Amino acid sequence: xxxxxxxxxxxxxxETGLRCNRCNKxxxxxxxxxTPVGYRCRKCVRGQQxxxxxxxxxxxxxxxxxxxxxxxxxxxxxxxxxxxxxxxAPVAGGVIAEVVxxxxxxxxxxxxxxxxxxxxxxxxxxxxxxxxxxLRLLLFGGASNFGVGFLAGxxxxxxxxxxYGGLMIAAMLARLRGVRL
Numbered sequence: 001x002x003x004x005x006x007x008x009x010x011x012x013x014x015e016t017g018l019r020c021n022r023c024n025k026x027x028x029x030x031x032x033x034x035t036p037v038g039y040r041c042r043k044c045v046r047g048q049q050x051x052x053x054x055x056x057x058x059x060x061x062x063x064x065x066x067x068x069x070x071x072x073x074x075x076x077x078x079x080x081x082x083x084x085x086x087x088x089a090p091v092a093g094g095v096i097a098e099v100v101x102x103x104x105x106x107x108x109x110x111x112x113x114x115x116x117x118x119x120x121x122x123x124x125x126x127x128x129x130x131x132x133x134x135l136r137l138l139l140f141g142g143a144s145n146f147g148v149g150f151l152a153g154x155x156x157x158x159x160x161x162x163x164y165g166g167l168m169i170a171a172m173l174a175r176l177r178g179v180r181l
Contacts, residue, residue: 006019006026007026008026008027008028008031009025009026009027009031009041010027010028010031010041011028011030011031014028016028016029018032018039019039020032020039020040020041020044021037021038021039021040022040022041022044023041023043023044025041027039027041033045052108053108053109053110054107054108054109055104055107055108055109055111055112056107059104059105059107059109059112060104060109060111060112060115062103062104063100063103063104063112063115063116063119064115064116064118064119064122065119066096066099066100066103066116066119067096067100067116067117067119067120067123067172068119068120068122068123068126069123070092070095070096070099070100070120070123071096071120071121071123071124071127071165071168071169071172072123072124072126072127074092074095074096074168075123075124075127075128075161075164075165075168076127076161077092078092078164078168079160079161079164082160085160085164086163086164086167089164089165089167089168089171090167090168090170090171091171092168092171093167093168093169093170093171093172093175094171094172094175096120096168096172097116097171097172097173097175097176098175100112100116100172100176101176112176113172113173113176113177114173116172116173116176117169117172117173120165120168120169120172121165121169123165124161124162124165124166124168124169125165127161127165128158128161128162128165131157131158131161132158
């Protein structure tokens with residue numbers, strides 16, 4: 001007796017011997033997602049992941065606001081340390097991530113890290129804008145007794161808080177996303 005040849009449910013031109021271990025649908029190698037319990041189709045994996053999406057839109061907004069406030073406060077504090085601010089900046093990012101996680105009551109969402117990252121970026125940029133306000137007054141206020149060297153130094157002085165903010169945001173994103181191998 002000859003056995004019927006299985007073809008992928010998503011790609012009818014591909015023969016396969018694999019089946020989703022949840023819905024038993026035939027899948028090819030490119031459609032299969034390896035899980036700890038075997039191969040599954042993308043639809044079953046998506047359905048399983050939806051169970052873990054517990055954060056609502058309000059939680060995402062709260063996460064963005066808390067992240068913006070956290071980086072808006074932490075960036076000037078870390079900036080006080082000068083060059084040595086590179087050491088506590090990632091720690092501050094981890095602390096901000098835990099504050100965000102607590103503020104949203106440990107609800108989970110795939111979008112939460114990215115929305116909190118945008119909020120944190122806004123917090124850093126607001127601080128940098130406030131710090132650059134005297135520079136803007138000098139540029140557009142007509143003060144002529146300050147040279148180009150002063151303006152370049154003041155502009156470079158803004159790079160430090162932006163670098164600290166970048167480190168904080170990167171650490172916060174890594175902490176909120178979790179470890180992915």
